[in-house]
Amino acid sequence: MSIDPHLVPHWDTVALVTIDVQRDFLSESPYGIAGTTEILPNLGILAKAFRGAGRPIVHIVRIYEPGGGNADLVRRSLLGGGARIAAPGSEGSQLAPGLAPDAAPELDHARLLAGETQELGPREYAIFKPRWGAFYQTPLQDELHRLGVDSIVFAGCNFPNCPRASIIQASERDYRVIVATDALSQGSEQGLREVSRMGVQLMTTDDVVNALG
Incomplete structure (x- = not known):
């Protein structure tokens, strides 16, 4: 079946956006998301391919301040009760092992919380998001515009929440959206079918x- 020309990914102007692939969200962590550690090999393959193709990569991350004052309402009681999840300066807030480029610096929490984009390597960046969606109160759209991106491959942690919200926000902004289905934790047949009906390519x-190549 042919793809609507308005939805066909442009592989020469595509970026990879990973969502919440941090140590505290790995499967074995106390507040981890089942299936997240298991997708790390495919995430690594994607990152390597995008680097090799010279295409941009943006790692979207969470950082929860002590007490949860900057968190979604649904998480504030948990964090206010003393839970430390992706806390500033913690090992658990860092990107999962093997995801960042070689010699990348650790995440700079002060800069990220201030809304800045942190460069991790050539055409590779980290951005903090305060809520579910990667575009909400973040510099992501400005960065993608600067990089000449009109197509996005999404991958990462916990499809029903942050990836799905980010996918919808990208669609609202007329990006051509692709989901790497086997590099996404908690994806479901029903959920992926629903976003595909919005024009998302699975x-x-x-x-x-292969498409990048």
Whole structure:
């Protein structure tokens, strides 16, 4: 079946956006998300392919201040009760092992919380988001515009929440959206079918790598 030309990804102007792939959200962590550690190999493959193609990568991260004052309402009681999840300066807030480029600096929490974009390597960045969606009160759209991006491959942690919100926000901004289905934790057949009806292209890691090539 042919794809509507308005939805066809532009592989020469595509970026990879990873969502919340941090140590505190790995499967084995106390507040982790099942299935997240298991997608790390495919996330690594995607990141390597995008670096090799010279295409941008943006890692979207969470940082919860002590007490949860900057968190979603649904998380404030948990964090206010003393839970430390992706706390500033903590090991758990850092990107999952093997995701960042070689020699990348650790996440600079002060800069990220101030709304700045942190460069991790050539055309590779980190951005903090205060809520579910990657575009909400973040510099993501400005960065993608600066980089000449009109197509986005999404991958990362906990599809029903942050990736799905980010996918919808990207669609609202007329990006051509791709989901790497096997590099996404908590994806469901029903949920992926629903976003596909919004024009989102569902592809495997191998499909994305081959298209980039």
